[in-house]
Amino acid sequence: AVVSTQSTGTAFLLNAKFNNLPLQITAQLYKALKMELITERKENAVYKVKNLVMLTKSYQEPERERKSKRSKTVDTPVQYEGADTAILSSIASHSFSWKITDETLAPMDTTTRAEEVSQGFRTVLVIPTERFLKSVDKIVETMSPES
Numbered sequence: 001a002v003v004s005t006q007s008t009g010t011a012f013l014l015n016a017k018f019n020n021l022p023l024q025i026t027a028q029l030y031k032a033l034k035m036e037l038i039t040e041r042k043e044n045a046v047y048k049v050k051n052l053v054m055l056t057k058s059y060q061e062p063e064r065e066r067k068s069k070r071s072k073t074v075d076t077p078v079q080y081e082g083a084d085t086a087i088l089s090s091i092a093s094h095s096f097s098w099k100i101t102d103e104t105l106a107p108m109d110t111t112t113r114a115e116e117v118s119q120g121f122r123t124v125l126v127i128p129t130e131r132f133l134k135s136v137d138k139i140v141e142t143m144s145p146e147s
Contacts, residue, residue: 026084027143034136037129051093052132054125056085058097059118080118083142091135092125 021029040047058081081089089095100120 023143027140030084030136030139030143034133037133049129052127052129054088054127056081056088056123056125058085058121058123060121061118079121084139085123087135087139087142088125088127088132089123091131092127093131094126095123097121097123 037047058079060080061078098121100122
């Protein structure tokens with residue numbers, strides 16, 4: 001769904017469905033969205049927006065301390081995100097993230113602490129529409145089974 005405001009030239013693109021679908025279907029959704037934006041921008045003022053605001057999902061491993069005889073260092077946590085999210089993040093003009101406290105990649109039980117499992121994050125990306133349109137083919141190629 002695209003919700004637009006003419007005064008700011010920004011549309012909010014709801015793409016939570018992209019996170020839970022097989023890659024082949026998601027790739028087709030990106031292609032369909034690109035074609036819809038291109039076609040509708042010519043005919044409908046609601047689609048003539050400068051930016052898209054997208055909500056994405058990722059996970060981050062907890063920080064792990066590495067101990068050695070001389071120093072104590074902390075490894076940089078590894079962030080897991082879809083290939084499409086990585087590309088969209090690279091073209092975003094602005095973004096911010098927050099941790100989802102009740103979402104992890106591991107089941108919680110009495111022996112596992114929240115700090116020991118990968119935590120869920122949400123990120124809001126502000127993506128210029130022209131950059132998005134130019135990147136869709138790369139996203140689709142990355143997500144195709146042959147990649």
